Amino acid sequence: MINRAKEIGDIIKKSKEVHIVSHIDADGITAGSIAYQTVKRLGKEPSIDFVKQLDEAIIERLKNENHALVWFTDLGSNISAQYPEINKIITDHHSCPEGSNKSYHLNPHLFNIDGGFEISGAGTTYLVSKTLNKENIDLSPLAIIGACGDLQDRRLGKLTGYNQEILKDGESSGHVKSKIDIRYFGRETRSIPKLLQYANNPILPGLSGREQACISFLQELGIRVQDGDNWRRWIDLNKSERMLIVSNIAQLLLTKGFGHTITKRILGEVYILEKEEEGTEVHEAKEFATLLNSTARYGQFDVGLQVCLGNRDKYLDEARNLLLGHRANLVEGLQFAKEEGIQKRKYIQFFHAGTGIRDTIVGIVTNMLLNSEEVSSDIPLVGFADKGDGEIKVSARGTQQLVSKGLNLSKAMKKAANELNGVGGGHNIAAGATIPKGKEEEFLEILESEIKSQLT
Numbered sequence: 456m457i458n459r460a461k462e463i464g465d466i467i468k469k470s471k472e473v474h475i476v477s478h479i480d481a482d483g484i485t486a487g488s489i490a491y492q493t494v495k496r497l498g499k500e501p502s503i504d505f506v507k508q509l510d511e512a513i514i515e516r517l518k519n520e521n522h523a524l525v526w527f528t529d530l531g532s533n534i535s536a537q538y539p540e541i542n543k544i545i546t547d548h549h550s551c552p553e554g555s556n557k558s559y560h561l562n563p564h565l566f567n568i569d570g571g572f573e574i575s576g577a578g579t580t581y582l583v584s585k586t587l588n589k590e591n592i593d594l595s596p597l598a599i600i601g602a603c604g605d606l607q608d609r610r611l612g613k614l615t616g617y618n619q620e621i622l623k624d625g626e627s628s629g630h631v632k633s634k635i636d637i638r639y640f641g642r643e644t645r646s647i648p649k650l651l652q653y654a655n656n657p658i659l660p661g662l663s664g665r666e667q668a669c670i671s672f673l674q675e676l677g678i679r680v681q682d683g684d685n686w687r688r689w690i691d692l693n694k695s696e697r698m699l700i701v702s703n704i705a706q707l708l709l710t711k712g713f714g715h716t717i718t719k720r721i722l723g724e725v726y727i728l729e730k731e732e733e734g735t736e737v738h739e740a741k742e743f744a745t746l747l748n749s750t751a752r753y754g755q756f757d758v759g760l761q762v763c764l765g766n767r768d769k770y771l772d773e774a775r776n777l778l779l780g781h782r783a784n785l786v787e788g789l790q791f792a793k794e795e796g797i798q799k800r801k802y803i804q805f806f807h808a809g810t811g812i813r814d815t816i817v818g819i820v821t822n823m824l825l826n827s828e829e830v831s832s833d834i835p836l837v838g839f840a841d842k843g844d845g846e847i848k849v850s851a852r853g854t855q856q857l858v859s860k861g862l863n864l865s866k867a868m869k870k871a872a873n874e875l876n877g878v879g880g881g882h883n884i885a886a887g888a889t890i891p892k893g894k895e896e897e898f899l900e901i902l903e904s905e906i907k908s909q910l911t
């Protein structure tokens with residue numbers, strides 16, 4: 456992989472002009488930002504675009520724009536063997552078809568490394584970046600954020616594989632610190648009751664979704680929840696308070712029969728960005744990733760890009776505004792999907808949001824639902840959303856347990872989409888597809904039979 460990274464670095468050095476095309480999620484924004492900074496530091500002026508997916512329209516546009524070089528980050532693996540007229544390099548981690556092993560394509564799957572959790576799109580982009588300039592080690596935090604944005608730390612409660620190597624760069628250069636702490640979202644910015652209220656993976660029986668119950672739980676432990684008018688956050692607690700909460704949560708889970716493996720998930724590595732201000736969304740990798748997810752998914756990719764490039768004041772404020780909107784959309788989306796109802800089949804369950812949920816966040820909603828109390832997680836969950844142009848976005852999410860039983864959503868989604876003249880792919884645990892409107896029923900049939908054969 457390092458040799459391939461060097462080869463790609465040489466192509467960049469030789470090129471007069473570089474146009475970057477990246478994906479609209481947190482991993483895509485960090486990947487694009489790393490590429491952008493890398494090209495800039497070579498004294499070239501990069502241009503950049505963020506897209507939902509590489510569809511025909513985008514490819515046509517790229518052909519017409521006639522760039523000296525197009526750098527695809529966090530996407531592109533599915534077209535690596537196509538469109539020779541586009542002079543390209545690809546740093547991606549999505550699973551790729553036969554024949555993808557090209558000298559300009561860096562992808563862990565080509566080297567028998569699992570792109571689902573060992574390295575992300577931002578990570579592969581960082582590998583190339585580092586071969587070009589040692590100083591680019593300061594971009595390692597972005598690769599950590601990208602990996603966390605793609606939930607690559609979830610399986611083991613910490614980053615592993617190549618991500619661990621990147622983390623070492625971040626630590627040795629003083630940009631990142633990893634520490635063992637509670638893994639629930641919002642350590643830096645949420646009040647402690649809210650952190651518990653929104654806890655999932657695992658959910659907290661009796662507490663998740665119930666703010667007043669969370670406040671009482673904390674008060675019964677003797678934890679002060681407010682300092683004057685201000686709610687205390689996780690980072691405001693002292694060590695013994697944190698330990699008291701963690702041990703009581705663990706006890707709660709164990710008495711409810713969750714078992715040790717699941718209970719242990721509440722603790723794990725969290726990644727602190729040491730150069731950032733404590734108590735802000737950019738001080739911790741997971742919170743940073745969520746902030747980025749609120750930008751490009753709503754067409755505001757410049758905000759995410761500028762925050763990643765270190766331009767803060769105005770852009771951080773804008774990102775925070777977008778985050779409020781994103782949160783509201785997720786809450787609404789969850790509510791909407793629950794009201795529509797999850798329909799269960801034998802090997803998959805699904806909901807159809809129509810135009811009720813944006814196609815750019817239906818994947819997040821699907822993931823949150825699969826991890827919620829109301830939805831069983833013993834079969835994959837599929838979410839449909841209308842893209843509004845005669846096409847339907849499909850998102851599928853599974854669990855680590857299902858993957859260990861043979862589930863490969865990337866393969867199944869790709870197959871089902873291809874049969875209906877759509878496109879699909881992704882990772883074994885999380886995948887997406889775009890299909891023609893009206894084909895949902897057929898799609899489910901094919902998808903289910905494929906998943907059935909994977910799981911039995």
Ligand SMILES: [Mn+2]
Pocket residue numbers: 482483529548575576577605
């Ligand atoms: Mn990615």
